Amino acid sequence: MTVLDFPHPRPTLADVARAAGVSSATASRVLNGFPQVRAQTRRQVEQAVRSLGYVRQRAARAGEEPRTGTVAVVLCEDGPRLFSDPFFGRVMGGIHHEFTAAGVQVVVLMMPAADQATTFRYLGGGHVDGALFVSTHTRYTTELSRAELPLVSAGRPMVPDPARYTYVDVDNRGGAVAAVRRLQAAGRRRITTVAGPKDMAPGRDRLAGYVAAMGGAGVVDPGSVVHGDFGQVSGEHAMRRLLDRRPDLDAVFVASDVMALGVLRALRRAGRRVPDDVAVIGFDNSPVSRATDPPLTTVSQPIEALGARSAAELLAVIDGTAGQPRRVVLGTTLVVRQSG
Numbered sequence: 001m002t003v004l005d006f007p008h009p010r011p012t013l014a015d016v017a018r019a020a021g022v023s024s025a026t027a028s029r030v031l032n033g034f035p036q037v038r039a040q041t042r043r044q045v046e047q048a049v050r051s052l053g054y055v056r057q058r059a060a061r062a063g064e065e066p067r068t069g070t071v072a073v074v075l076c077e078d079g080p081r082l083f084s085d086p087f088f089g090r091v092m093g094g095i096h097h098e099f100t101a102a103g104v105q106v107v108v109l110m111m112p113a114a115d116q117a118t119t120f121r122y123l124g125g126g127h128v129d130g131a132l133f134v135s136t137h138t139r140y141t142t143e144l145s146r147a148e149l150p151l152v153s154a155g156r157p158m159v160p161d162p163a164r165y166t167y168v169d170v171d172n173r174g175g176a177v178a179a180v181r182r183l184q185a186a187g188r189r190r191i192t193t194v195a196g197p198k199d200m201a202p203g204r205d206r207l208a209g210y211v212a213a214m215g216g217a218g219v220v221d222p223g224s225v226v227h228g229d230f231g232q233v234s235g236e237h238a239m240r241r242l243l244d245r246r247p248d249l250d251a252v253f254v255a256s257d258v259m260a261l262g263v264l265r266a267l268r269r270a271g272r273r274v275p276d277d278v279a280v281i282g283f284d285n286s287p288v289s290r291a292t293d294p295p296l297t298t299v300s301q302p303i304e305a306l307g308a309r310s311a312a313e314l315l316a317v318i319d320g321t322a323g324q325p326r327r328v329v330l331g332t333t334l335v336v337r338q339s340g
Helices: 011-022 025-033 039-052 081-083 086-101 111-123 138-146 171-187 201-212 230-247 257-269 303-319
Strands: 070-075 107-112 129-135 151-154 166-170 192-196 224-229 251-254 279-284 298-300 329-332 333-335
Touching: 011 025, 011 166, 025 039, 025 329, 070 111, 070 171, 070 257, 070 303, 081 086, 086 303, 107 111, 107 166, 111 138, 111 329, 129 303, 138 303, 151 303, 166 171, 166 303, 171 192, 171 251, 171 333, 192 230, 192 257, 201 224, 201 333, 224 230, 230 251, 251 257, 257 279, 303 329
Parallel strands: 070 107, 070 129, 129 151, 151 166, 166 329, 192 224, 192 251, 251 279, 279 298
Antiparallel strands: 298 333
C-alpha cells in the first residue's frame, strides 16, 4: 500500500499507447508530430488521447524550477521489513537531508509487489517530477521499463538493461571478497555463506564476491550456500540448514547484519562458540553489529551517503544537467571486531 492515496491518477503516455495498441515510442512520435507514422496508427493514438483525456505534461528544462517541486521516494518492500531493518531509516536519512537542502518536497510510497501497477500509475500522473527507487527486485522489471519520468535507483536496478538508468550502488562484491579473504587468512577452510535474496542486486553481488574469493564458480560447494531474505528469522533458519548440511563448517559469511543476528542465535543454540568454533562476518555495519555477543565483524557500507548521492543524482536528472545515465559505486570497508 502507498503511504498516501491519490485517487484518479492522470492517464500517462503508457496508458495512451496501451489503449491504441502501439508502443510508447510510437505514441510519442504521433504526439510530437513526426510524419513517419501511418495514418491509421495516428488515428488510433488520437482516439486514445481523446477517450482517456490525456494531457501532455511539459518536461522541465535545464535551469528551470521543477514543474511540481515534488519527488517520490519508492520503497519496494513490504511493511515488516521496512520497519525492522535499520538500513531503510539510514538511507532515508541521507535522502531526506539532500532533498531538504534543495528545497524539494518528498512523497514516500511503499510498494509491495501487489501495488506496483497502482504506484506506477500515480508516478506517471504528473504529480511528481521524478522518482527515487530503493530496494528494487526483479519483479519490477516490466513496470520500470515503461516508466516515463526521471528515475534513479539507490542500488543497482534489477532490470535486464541497468545501463539505461542512473543508479548509485555500493561495492557489494568487493566487500564480500574482503570478508571471505579475512576468514581465509585466519585459517578457516570450510567457509559457508548465508546469501541474500536471489532477486535483489545486493544478494547476487555479495554471493558473487563469496564465489570469487572461494576460487570461482567451479570450486564452490553448493551445499555451503543458503539464501535468506535479509531478515533475522531467515538468517537463523539458514544457519540451521548449513549446520545440517556441513556440520564441520568453521566460518560463515552473512550477507547482512540483521541475518547475522539469526546466525549467531542458531550457533549458540547448537553449542558452537563464536569465533572459537565458527567465525562469523556480516555486512552493513549497522548499529546492531556493535551490540551482538561477541561484537560482529562486518563490512561497512556508506548507507547515508548512498541515499544522499542517489537524491543528488535524481535532482541532476530532473534539471537536465546529468547528461547520459550514470553509474556510481561507493566503496566498502571491513570493520574487524571479535566474531571473525
